[in-house]
Amino acid sequence: MATLVLLRHGESDWNAKGLFTGWVDVSLSPAGEAEARRGGQLLLDAGLRPDVVHTSLLTRAIQTAELALGAADLRWLPVRRSWRLNERHYGALQGKNKAQTREEFGDEQFMLWRRSYDTPPPPIADDDEYSQVGDPRYALLPPELMPRTECLKDVVTRMLPYWYDQIVPDLAAGRTVLVVAHGNSLRALVKHLDGIDDDTIAGLNIPTGIPLQYDLDADFRPVTKGGLYLDPEAAKAAIEAVANQGR
Numbered sequence: 230m231a232t233l234v235l236l237r238h239g240e241s242d243w244n245a246k247g248l249f250t251g252w253v254d255v256s257l258s259p260a261g262e263a264e265a266r267r268g269g270q271l272l273l274d275a276g277l278r279p280d281v282v283h284t285s286l287l288t289r290a291i292q293t294a295e296l297a298l299g300a301a302d303l304r305w306l307p308v309r310r311s312w313r314l315n316e317r318h319y320g321a322l323q324g325k326n327k328a329q330t331r332e333e334f335g336d337e338q339f340m341l342w343r344r345s346y347d348t349p350p351p352p353i354a355d356d357d358e359y360s361q362v363g364d365p366r367y368a369l370l371p372p373e374l375m376p377r378t379e380c381l382k383d384v385v386t387r388m389l390p391y392w393y394d395q396i397v398p399d400l401a402a403g404r405t406v407l408v409v410a411h412g413n414s415l416r417a418l419v420k421h422l423d424g425i426d427d428d429t430i431a432g433l434n435i436p437t438g439i440p441l442q443y444d445l446d447a448d449f450r451p452v453t454k455g456g457l458y459l460d461p462e463a464a465k466a467a468i469e470a471v472a473n474q475g476r
């Protein structure tokens with residue numbers, strides 16, 4: 230049996246301000262830094278010792294991994310990073326206030342953009358201050374793969390190759406794997422793992438900073454659907470808070 234642990238980054242500065250973030254590279258808030266350390270402590274308390282870590286290319290996930298690993302005395306672990314674990318690109322909504330967007334466009338459109346499986350927000354212009362075109366961290370990304378917006382379906386499509394080609398081989402080698410990523414890239418992975426259908430996934434939210442443990446069978450499918458949050462009570466409250474953002 231293989232063990233996979235998913236960890237969404239701690240609260241970011243833009244989570245705290247209620248802004249759509251996507252690929253904009255914001256840092257953790259002080260509360261998010263504390264969440265990340267606590268995430269590491271939860272790993273330690275549960276006796277979970279990852280052998281390898283995978284993160285996105287975004288600072289908030291990288292900081293979270295460093296702080297959590299520091300708290301668990303595991304700073305030395307090998308880490309690999311990929312744009313394929315990045316947050317969903319939020320298109321022209323990047324930098325916009327969630328509550329104002331909901332007021333301007335109405336509940337239905339807001340939820341369609343935020344949680345529908347296949348409706349992407351309008352694309353971001355290349356000269357928008359929150360565009361990632363020209364960001365050196367994506368210099369090696371073939372231009373045709375550089376998103377200007379994404380729906381969750383697009384995230385599933387670009388994330389799964391990394392799951393199959395990079396994470397599964399680690400699990401198959403008997404390693405306990407920690408993936409530190411984002412609300413929507415982890416929703417994409419959980420959708421795949423738990424076989425959640427395209428409508429039901431709209432209701433699934435991932436809390437910041439609380440490790441989610443999956444024990445996987447020989448086919449790399451969860452032994453228990455939904456996995457196990459290492460602090461289930463805190464996860465429940467935090468999931469509710471994510472669901473209610475913009476209200």
Ligand SMILES: O=C(O)[C@@H](CO)OP(=O)(O)O
Binds near residue numbers: 244250471
């Ligand atoms: O803004 C974002 O990038 C994401 C995660 O913070 O937001 P949401 O939960 O609304 O998809």
